[in-house]
Amino acid sequence: MRLWSSQAAPGLRLRVIEPFRPAPSRLVWGVEGLLKAVGDILQARFSSCTVQGELGSFMRAASGHCYFSLKDAETGAATLRCAMFRRAASLLDFAPGDGQLVEVRGRLAVYEPRGELQFVVESMRRAGAGALYEQFLRLRAKLEGEGLFDAARKRALPAFPQRLGVITSTSGAALHDVLTALARRAPQVQLIVYPSLVQGDQAPAALVQALRVANARAEVDALLLCRGGGSLEDLWAFNDERVVRAVAESALPVICGVGHETDVTLCDLAADLRAPTPTAAAELAAPAQAGELERLRMLAAALSRRVDQRLDNLAQRLDRAALRLARPSDALTRQRRLLELLAQRQGQALPRLLERQPLRLDQLAQRSQRALGVGLQLHGRRLDALQARLQALDPRRVLARGYAWLDDGSGRALTSVAQLDVGAQVHAVLVDGDAQLQVLATQSGAS
Numbered sequence: 001m002r003l004w005s006s007q008a009a010p011g012l013r014l015r016v017i018e019p020f021r022p023a024p025s026r027l028v029w030g031v032e033g034l035l036k037a038v039g040d041i042l043q044a045r046f047s048s049c050t051v052q053g054e055l056g057s058f059m060r061a062a063s064g065h066c067y068f069s070l071k072d073a074e075t076g077a078a079t080l081r082c083a084m085f086r087r088a089a090s091l092l093d094f095a096p097g098d099g100q101l102v103e104v105r106g107r108l109a110v111y112e113p114r115g116e117l118q119f120v121v122e123s124m125r126r127a128g129a130g131a132l133y134e135q136f137l138r139l140r141a142k143l144e145g146e147g148l149f150d151a152a153r154k155r156a157l158p159a160f161p162q163r164l165g166v167i168t169s170t171s172g173a174a175l176h177d178v179l180t181a182l183a184r185r186a187p188q189v190q191l192i193v194y195p196s197l198v199q200g201d202q203a204p205a206a207l208v209q210a211l212r213v214a215n216a217r218a219e220v221d222a223l224l225l226c227r228g229g230g231s232l233e234d235l236w237a238f239n240d241e242r243v244v245r246a247v248a249e250s251a252l253p254v255i256c257g258v259g260h261e262t263d264v265t266l267c268d269l270a271a272d273l274r275a276p277t278p279t280a281a282a283e284l285a286a287p288a289q290a291g292e293l294e295r296l297r298m299l300a301a302a303l304s305r306r307v308d309q310r311l312d313n314l315a316q317r318l319d320r321a322a323l324r325l326a327r328p329s330d331a332l333t334r335q336r337r338l339l340e341l342l343a344q345r346q347g348q349a350l351p352r353l354l355e356r357q358p359l360r361l362d363q364l365a366q367r368s369q370r371a372l373g374v375g376l377q378l379h380g381r382r383l384d385a386l387q388a389r390l391q392a393l394d395p396r397r398v399l400a401r402g403y404a405w406l407d408d409g410s411g412r413a414l415t416s417v418a419q420l421d422v423g424a425q426v427h428a429v430l431v432d433g434d435a436q437l438q439v440l441a442t443q444s445g446a447s
Contacts, residue, residue: 032112039110042117046108051080051119052127055100064089066096070119073101081111084121092124094134103127132232136239140266143241148248149269155253157273157285160292161221163190164285165252167210169198174226174257174278181282189286192220198227203237211246222253222285225267226278229260238265247271257281396431405429406437417442 029037053070056079060066064086072078082104096102106121126134143149164182168174170193182189196210197203207225214223225247227238237243238258247254248270256271257278268274275281324331391397399405406414409427414420426437 035110035112035115042108048107050103050105052103055096055102056098058096058098080119081116082119082121088122101127139241143244154272157253158221161189161286163192163220165192165194165214165220165223166226167194167196167223168226170195172228174228177279178226178282181279185283185288186286188289199234199237204240204243207237207243208246211250215251224281224285225254225256226281227258235259235263235265238267243267244270255281255285399431417444
């Protein structure tokens with residue numbers, strides 16, 4: 001018991017004397033029992049909870065179980081070991097990977113063989129940027145299926161624009177980058193700014209309105225849709241379906257330069273040209289003035305050389321024509337010589353022609369005689385052949401073999417006994433004369 005006095009004077013220091021007490025008996029845990037007790041407490045207190053963190057050391061075992069760690073997304077100082085068994089892993093609708101921000105639901109437990117705290121995961125889904133990226137992929141697939149990203153619908157940009165429109169925030173660095181790039185490369189191009197929000201819930205409607213205003217005014221040759229870099233959430237206005245459709249439906253060509261080189265938005269895919277940065281968008285929209293002036297200088301020099309060459313050729317032709325006109329006697333002399341040459345050739349050709357004519361006539365006469373002899377021989381042989389055929393068909397040769405030609409006296413041939421009557425007169429032609437016969441009797445050859 002404690003001894004103390006309530007009547008003590010103020011400021012008096014009291015010394016409390018504790019009486020001696022025997023030490024209580026100590027409770028000694030076994031390792032397994034302690035771990036089970038801790039596990040029971042954790043299971044009772046954290047039987048179902050949701051944790052958000054960044055995936056690390058993700059591994060899918062051959063058994064189908066998944067093992068990984070969750071790192072605190074803000075500080076990165078705390079790490080929680082996790083296990084996701086095969087049944088829960090088979091229900092995943094995405095492929096987990098290191099660095100992804102996820103939300104897992106499950107329970108805390110103690111892995112007794114190692115005495116480690118672990119989180120048994122029953123479900124997992126993307127969180128934060130992961131959920132946005134999943135939404136990005138779904139909308140991209142939808143719009144791509146409608147043909148909004150087809151290369152065939154993209155239009156060529158004007159080669160030498162006079163005025164360019166910029167849709168961006170007037171307070172952002174993107175506008176400064178575009179102005180600097182155009183002032184450096186193409187100061188002759190006039191720039192018209194259509195201010196718009198580029199981040200936040202109101203940004204999509206503002207971007208759509210700016211696109212409509214620019215198309216309604218139709219005062220520029222092309223539009224630059226620009227914004228500086230940022231996270232996926234910062235750039236989300238350029239993945240809004242309303243903005244993407246407005247870019248695709250724009251009557252003016254659109255160059256999209258949003259974020260950094262690694263950032264890709266749906267507006268980049270729907271635009272006629274994607275630029276990796278706002279500065280690159282300005283550089284792609286208008287050619288460099290210095291380069292075009294140098295090109296014009298080279299073309300002018302080439303044109304001047306061609307004109308000088310053409311003038312030199314024409315001057316030479318004129319000189320040659322002038323020389324010919326200045327001395328017409330030379331042309332007459334050449335013509336006179338040509339006429340003399342032709343007359344000489346004509347005088348020599350006629351005697352030679354006359355000399356060759358008798359020889360030619362003799363040759364033709366010989367050829368005519370040979371042709372006549374050959375023709376007569378051919379005709380003689382043909383006549384002999386016809387005579388032989390005619391003799392073979394001569395009826396007298398048949399009569400010479402003992403046959404006779406019978407007719408009824410009027411020239412009608414008698415070829416059958418049916419044409420004969422007993423007592424009728426028959427005219428017979430023999431090989432050496434005619435005879436008049438009388439039919440005494442008839443007999444059919446069939447009897």
